[in-house]
Amino acid sequence: MKALVTGAAGFVGSSLSDALLQAGHEVTGVDCFVDYYARALKEDNLKKARQSSSYNFVEASLVDAELSGLLEGVDWVFHQAAQAGVRASWGADFRIYSDNNVYATQRLLEACLAASVSKLVYASSSSVYGDTRDLPMTESSATRPVSPYGVTKLAGEHLVSLYSVNYGLPTVVLRYFTVYGPRQRPDMAFNRFIRSTLEGGEITLYGDGEQSRDFTFVDDIVAANMAAAAAPVTGELLNIGGGSRITVNEVLALIGDITGREPQVKRHDKQKGDVVHTVADTSRALELIGYKPAVGLREGLSRERDWLQSLDAGLIAAMGAV
Amino acid sequence: MKNDPGLLDVLACPSCKGRLQYTSDEKLFCDACRLVFDVKDGVPVLLVEEAEPAD
Numbered sequence: 001m002k003a004l005v006t007g008a009a010g011f012v013g014s015s016l017s018d019a020l021l022q023a024g025h026e027v028t029g030v031d032c033f034v035d036y037y038a039r040a041l042k043e044d045n046l047k048k049a050r051q052s053s054s055y056n057f058v059e060a061s062l063v064d065a066e067l068s069g070l071l072e073g074v075d076w077v078f079h080q081a082a083q084a085g086v087r088a089s090w091g092a093d094f095r096i097y098s099d100n101n102v103y104a105t106q107r108l109l110e111a112c113l114a115a116s117v118s119k120l121v122y123a124s125s126s127s128v129y130g131d132t133r134d135l136p137m138t139e140s141s142a143t144r145p146v147s148p149y150g151v152t153k154l155a156g157e158h159l160v161s162l163y164s165v166n167y168g169l170p171t172v173v174l175r176y177f178t179v180y181g182p183r184q185r186p187d188m189a190f191n192r193f194i195r196s197t198l199e200g201g202e203i204t205l206y207g208d209g210e211q212s213r214d215f216t217f218v219d220d221i222v223a224a225n226m227a228a229a230a231a232p233v234t235g236e237l238l239n240i241g242g243g244s245r246i247t248v249n250e251v252l253a254l255i256g257d258i259t260g261r262e263p264q265v266k267r268h269d270k271q272k273g274d275v276v277h278t279v280a281d282t283s284r285a286l287e288l289i290g291y292k293p294a295v296g297l298r299e300g301l302s303r304e305r306d307w308l309q310s311l312d313a314g315l316i317a318a319m320g321a322v
Numbered sequence: 323m324k325n326d327p328g329l330l331d332v333l334a335c336p337s338c339k340g341r342l343q344y345t346s347d348e349k350l351f352c353d354a355c356r357l358v359f360d361v362k363d364g365v366p367v368l369l370v371e372e373a374e375p376a377d
């Protein structure tokens with residue numbers, strides 16, 4: 001198959017591209033290197049794919065690129081591009097979120113109508129649910145995002161559904177629950193926690209650490225994307241979680257274990273927009289695309305640690321402060 | 323990377339959406355906008371902010 005991966009230089013997009021190439025597919029990646037984190041890290045993410053003779057990469061933004069050429073002959077579109085980050089979505093930078101998460105998605109959908117795409121998979125987020133006491137979160141739970149970021153991801157979902165219902169565009173929306181593993185964004189908690197513990201530094205923690213999350217290893221996210229593309233389902237919306245709920249304090253203990261060092265934690269007040277608990281009910285994804293998370297937290301964290309330890313000092317420095 | 327010549331053929335200008343010409347010095351040129359887009363290590367850079375004005 002021929003796939004277009006948007007956000008192909010990012011954490012999930014690059015991991016997915018590598019897996020598609022590994023499985024013998026042809027991949028075109030597109031990314032505009034938004035400056036949310038260092039370009040050097042994204043260039044490093046691309047290294048493996050760029051060795052493949054089945055890979056093309058174009059530096060362009062979905063906000064203004066003419067997409068018809070990129071979609072020529074494409075069967076599967078994996079829309080991973082987005083401006084990530086919950087905290088930065090408040091205030092003056094909101095425009096970056098509405099452009100890259102909403103407008104870019106609408107442009108991609110329009111372009112898909114004119115092409116012969118057999119499936120568009122949209123990367124959504126558990127942040128569309130917001131704070132809810134209704135746990136575990138099922139696909140029919142209420143959506144009340146508590147951050148502007150969550151609002152833009154939900155708007156993207158709605159656009160995808162509209163194009164599916166009104167034009168018959170074959171789509172699947174995947175709601176990822178906190179993703180971690182090799183290439184995890186440097187602003188994300190596990191990356192900061194492991195780096196800081198390895199360096200003997202101090203971890204900044206928002207909240208009391210009793211907030212719990214459903215953490216999903218990146219390979220499971222990748223497998224869900226590939227299964228959603230291949231499965232004969234359309235117009236569906238599926239939770240993709242890691243299969244276990246664990247508190248941040250438990251994660252810190254596990255990081256202590258796998259690094260052989262005691263994490264030093266400095267606690268701060270909870271930030272606005274942070275969700276307290278997330279737990280995914282993934283039974284629908286199991287039923288419709290055969291999704292079952294395969295990698296547990298200890299193994300996943302160890303693989304993220306191995307990746308961080310394999311990077312040279314320059315790339316670690318490019319990740320910025322822990 | 324494949325550096326697919328077919329791909330270079332179908333790429334368009336992000337400003338006017340018009341066709342781009344692949345030049346002899348391995349860049350992409352939009353005649354209408356008079357903009358030159360670089361191809362760095364085989365990667366077309368189709369960002370208006372990064373494009374150079376022609377002449």
Ligand SMILES: NC(=O)c1ccc[n+]([C@@H]2O[C@H](COP(=O)([O-])OP(=O)(O)OC[C@H]3O[C@@H](n4cnc5c(N)ncnc54)[C@H](O)[C@@H]3O)[C@@H](O)[C@H]2O)c1
Binds near residue numbers: 010032060061179
């Ligand atoms: N990482 C997580 O825990 C998580 C959780 C839920 C959902 N998601 C979703 O998964 C997707 C991937 O997230 P990630 O963690 O890999 O983030 P990331 O920032 O590493 O990757 C996203 C990539 O998209 C690119 N991009 C942004 N706007 C673009 C545009 N207009 N045109 C072209 N490229 C553009 C960025 O440059 C970046 O490389 C996103 O849609 C995100 O909302 C991620």
Ligand SMILES: [Zn+2]
Binds near residue numbers: 335336337338353356
């Ligand atoms: Zn032009």
